Amino acid sequence: MTSLTLMAPAKLNLFLHINARREDGYHELETLFTFLDFGDELTFSLSHDTKIHITGDTADIPLEDNLIYKAAMALYPYKQVEQGICVQLTKKLPMGGGVGGGSSDAATTLLAINQLWKCHLSNEKLAQLGLSLGADVPVFVNGKTALAQGVGEKLTPVTLPQRWYCVVFPNVHVSTAQVFTHPDLPRDTNKLSQHWALSNTRNDCEALVKKLYPEVEKTLVWLLKYGPTRMTGTGACCFVELDSMDAAQRVLSSLPSYWQGFIAQSSNISTAHVQLDSWLKM
């Protein structure tokens, strides 16, 4: 088989605690990742030459900066076939939105090309290669709901109840590096590895991002009418947790037209992995 279509699902950080800043500037954190059944769509096919081609919704990202390209390049030394790869991207996740779109695209690319180029690398090796592309890539490669520690690479799988979410993108782009280098970011939350309820946790970036981007605060205040609310990652997306698809749909229907949003159900296994398993059984 020479082609494969997989989702690159969104993630939510159900909480994000920052425990310390390391010598290299990266932060020790504890965060609970869940996957959503909504994401970008990527179709991979072997190319007629030896190059890496990306078509579709590539926005204005230069080819060499695209995380899909970087992921393909990371696998290039392990390639066991002559051909290169064509990747057709349908982007549904807001870029720099805190839902991990770029990292998820990179992880899905590693999983797919590992098969098409017959690299035969384990998921552990793919996660290790992925970590150099972004702190969130390993959790997407691993594909299981997890508590992440370290800089995001030490993963402990956890099983969470499936819930519905309405995710809102407030139309502001938050730079992850700006948040992590800001002097006002709290960096001394104590480690916590149980009592993960939304009510017992927080996102340590939220107060700072609300201050820097009032639109994020406005979004959180609006969502709070409907249920427990939080920002994901370093923002700007915010989510509300709901009991049913109908409840999530009601929130989305009332969304002011100047914001974008989507609804999705959480899952303990990433859709990319479910799809890859079915492809392998074909």
Ligand SMILES: C[C@](O)(CO)[C@H](O)COP(=O)(O)OP(=O)(O)OC[C@H]1O[C@@H](n2ccc(N)nc2=O)[C@H](O)[C@@H]1O
């Ligand atoms: C905060 C999270 O969104 C939680 O899911 C991620 O850990 C960020 O993941 P990401 O966007 O893939 O992050 P990277 O591309 O690896 O890093 C972007 C920037 O964030 C900062 N960064 C990131 C992760 C981390 N544990 N500590 C950091 O200080 C660094 O300044 C880095 O230059």
Ligand SMILES: Nc1ncnc2c1ncn2[C@@H]1O[C@H](COP(=O)(O)OP(=O)(O)OP(=O)(O)O)[C@@H](O)[C@H]1O
């Ligand atoms: N395929 C890609 N899709 C999205 N962004 C990409 C891609 N390739 C490179 N990038 C760059 O990576 C940056 C971060 O993208 P991403 O969507 O992962 O951010 P994010 O949702 O904030 O992630 P995180 O929560 O991991 O910080 C973008 O601003 C963009 O310039």
